[in-house]
Amino acid sequence: MVSARSSNLWGGVAIFLVVLLIGGSAVVGDTIYVDDDGPADFNNIQAAISDANDGDTVLVADGTHTGPGNRDIDFLGKAITVRSSNPEDPCIVAATIIDCNGSQEDQHRGFYFQNGEDANSVISGLTITNGFYGAWGGGIFCWSASPTIANCTFTGNWSGDGGAINNYYYSSPNITNCTFTDNSADNWSGAVHNQEYSNPNLTNCTFTNNGGALVGGAMGNWYSNPTLINCTFNGNFASYGAMHNYYSNPTIIDCTFSNNPAIQGGAMFNAGSSPTLTNCTFTGNSSDHHGGAIHNAAYCSPILTNCTFTGNSADEWGGGMYNTGDSNAILTDCIFSGNSAGDWGGAICNIGCDPILTNCTLTKNVADSGSAAIHNIDCNLTLTNCILWQNIPQELYIFSSATAVINYSDVQGWISGPGETGNINANPRFAHPGYWHPNGTPDDANDDFWVSGDYHLKSQGGRYDPTTQSWVYDDVTSPCIDAGDPMSPIGAEPFPNGGVVNIGAYGATEEASKSYFGKPPCEIIVAGDVNGDCVVDFLDFRLMALHWCESIPAEPTVNYQVGECTGRSDSKTLLKTEPTRFSVEVRGSHIHFEDIIPGNCCPDKLELQMTLEDDLIIIFEDEYLNSPCRCTCSYPTSATSGPFDDGTYSLDVYKREFVGEQAVSTVPVGSTTVTIGMDDE
Incomplete structure (x- = not known):
């Protein structure tokens, strides 16, 4: 991948041309x-x-x-x-x-x-x-x-x-x-x-x-x-969230939201917004209606990674999160524990949306007697490598108009059905499960409060203890270790990892519990021992065969140039939306791309980047800003990229703005299809 702002190409390599702000020696x-x-x-x-x-x-x-x-x-x-x-x-x-x-x-x-x-x-x-x-x-x-x-x-x-x-x-x-x-x-x-x-x-x-x-x-x-x-x-x-996002896409990292009350969305209310949250914690937030911690109201696609929802509550729907109106949340490595809803969805309530949960843990969330930890109406739920355990009154509620695709998950009371793969119904053996404290009144649940737990999986091969920040050894091993989708990446799981991702919130992370094979971990790693059981045998061959010839495909190179600003304007108005304006021409096994990119007159730099995902080509027009001026420019841009394998590709173009190295906005420019090397003879 080549990324640069350039008005000339030397030997086919794009050269950086950085627009510097006024400056110099301090x-x-x-x-x-x-x-x-x-x-x-x-x-x-x-x-x-x-x-x-x-x-x-x-x-x-x-x-x-x-x-x-x-x-x-x-x-x-x-x-x-x-x-x-x-x-x-x-x-x-x-x-x-x-x-x-x-x-x-x-x-x-x-x-x-x-x-x-x-x-x-x-x-x-x-x-x-x-x-x-x-x-x-x-x-x-x-x-x-x-x-x-x-x-x-x-x-x-x-x-x-x-x-x-x-x-x-x-x-x-x-x-x-x-x-x-x-x-x-x-x-x-x-x-x-x-x-x-x-x-x-x-x-x-x-x-x-x-x-x-x-x-x-x-x-x-x-x-x-x-x-x-x-x-x-x-x-x-x-009334609407400690943080309210309206057609805004904030990036939120390592943040904590606690004890924030609202009528809707105690910690956060999103409308037409797709925030990205990483390593965030939501504790004790509350809503009078929906979304004790987060309410995604309409056309939101939030992305949450390694976030924790504990002890949040909604008087009605979605103790931890409420998704509705085509709000398709994507959650990875998240934990929902001890959240509660007066009606539907002790952890999550989904209505009219398509959420995706991967490697998430949901436990001891509480909802009304007719609901569940995850309540689904008119939606398509996808669960992979997840744990749903000891939620009250049940784990899932799937209304007749909703569908659920659940694979390689540990769901209490699960009875396998057609089209489902790898699901189990077994005690996940959490390190220290959280619990509802009776607060001195065991007969009155209204004043109970939640005591947080540790949801790392027990393992005789080694479990990470966040309190001591060390690896400890248990006398039992969780059935969720090495029980995930064998085609899922194992990510940063430490060795020995069995060559298969763990189920639950720490799967595919550096805190994943280690595999146990009935004996202490190997002191010496043997070449060819894929799963880490100290022996090179058929199990290792099986893992290799399962992923035989699997690789991360090399991306075609892209050489491009960005012209100087034309059409300078002193207008204070930038386009909120941009029509499809680019052109694409097939040149043998390459494609030639041209566009006129609108941007600020004072960027730090402009870049063009491309990714290839199977049959999808994505081109990003990136603008890096720190201190924009009050005018807009048009930058003529052309690129030649390839070679590509023969086939028909979808091509999507996006405009991104960065502050520092953080992408702060992504706006679609347009889409088309490109066919390479398949012309009729």
């Missing part, structure tokens, strides 16, 4: 001191900013800064830093206060970025409080600006949309190590609101007790794709 500037009751250069922040030059630092003394010049602060487009005396010291941050002193009658916010500021415009180590702004952003408002906001605390701010921060129209700030507490909004987003193609990066941020908003107690995303890493959402409240 500027070391002056330090300007602000203190309203002591010796300093200025007695208010705005005066210091007005005097500053790019590269300068405005150092704000400890104390409370309020009144004119210390609120509604404008950076004036300058690449400067405004900070406390020590942004790394929480005590200093708490003592360096921007008090907006706003009210309904006298509205003020902390900062206003409106002059194209980028990551070189920095706020660090301040507490911003008592902002009150009826429209957007009680604490900070960014209009087509992407500053850096680090080590700040936002508390007690209010706005119509975005109680603490509102990012509007291509505003993508970097927000790091910030705390959002007790902020509120009337409409959208108690703490942070991202609107109109704003894709901020939030890292190590904490959202606590924000709310009052109709949608998004902590965060709302409207046609925006933020990236969140290692953030915590606790006790935020709204």
Whole structure:
């Protein structure tokens, strides 16, 4: 695969042509001191900013800064830093206060970025409080600006949309190590609101007790794709989700959502959105109606990997998750335990959708007597390599209008039927199963609470213990080890792994329990011992035969060039959807692709990438952005790719936007079919 932005090809190899932002050597500037009751250069922040030059630092003394010049602060487009005396010291941050002193009658916010500021415009180590702004952003408002906001605390701010921060129209700030507490909004987003193609990066941020908003107690995303890493959402409240996504596709990694209540979707409510969640935890979230943790309302395709849902509840449907209206969730290596629903689906309720679960574990979830852990109506459910065990009152409910394809799974009470393969009904032997604590009233289940467990599989060959972060040995071995689909990849399973993936949430991961063959693991790995039983025999040959000649096909190379920007426009409007505009021509065993890619005039780089999956060719038109400008461009692009084997291929084209290395949006451009080497004689 070749990926580059180039206006020339040398020897058939694409050459990078990177569009650099304005920059160069770092500027070391002056330090300007602000203190309203002591010796300093200025007695208010705005005066210091007005005097500053790019590269300068405005150092704000400890104390409370309020009144004119210390609120509604404008950076004036300058690449400067405004900070406390020590942004790394929480005590200093708490003592360096921007008090907006706003009210309904006298509205003020902390900062206003409106002059194209980028990551070189920095706020660090301040507490911003008592902002009150009826429209957007009680604490900070960014209009087509992407500053850096680090080590700040936002508390007690209010706005119509975005109680603490509102990012509007291509505003993508970097927000790091910030705390959002007790902020509120009337409409959208108690703490942070991202609107109109704003894709901020939030890292190590904490959202606590924000709310009052109709949608998004902590965060709302409207046609925006933020990236969140290692953030915590606790006790935020709204009608629709602590996080609300409307036609937005956030990327969420290593985040925790706990004790967030809502009318719909306690932790998250998605409409027309497809977030990607990895290594996230949902605990104790609740909904008055549907989706105790997540509610996928319509046309959502969320992708969840290695996520845990524990102790969430819905008064009606979907204690952990509710999917409806063609919302086709894809879940891999996920755990649902101890979730509850007043009516349908203690763990998951699916209505009118086609969810896919692979290597998931669902146990001791509770629903109404007529339902199950997974409740399905008018949908097509696919389960592979999953465990459903000790759910109340049963594991699955399949309404007559629904179908379920279940293979290589451990389902309590399962009776095999036609077309089903590899299913078992056996105690999975979890390391330490969670349980419902009676709370001193064994006859009253209403006050029971959930005690979390450990769902690694017991093994005499070795089980990973997350508490000690070591491998331990049990006196029994789970029947789910090496019982998955033999054609599923074993992924990162440690050796010995039997050559077959485990059933359950840790299958195909580096924490998968090891295989046991009646004796201690091999001290020396023998060449040809595929399954790890210390012997090279027919079982190894069987595994090799099963995968004989199986390989990851080499992808055809792609050489391409991207022309310089044409058709420059100062319009502030980018196309929300893009018509099919590309052309494809077959040239022998190669294809020639041409397109005119719309994009921002200030990308870091543009790339063209291609993947081949069986008979599907996918071309990605990738744009990397950090600080976009306010105009759009058209980039003429051509590519020649191949060689391809003879056959008919589907060809899909997508436009992707990246911030750093994270894809923050993917928009389909169009599709066609291509036939190679099969012309009639």
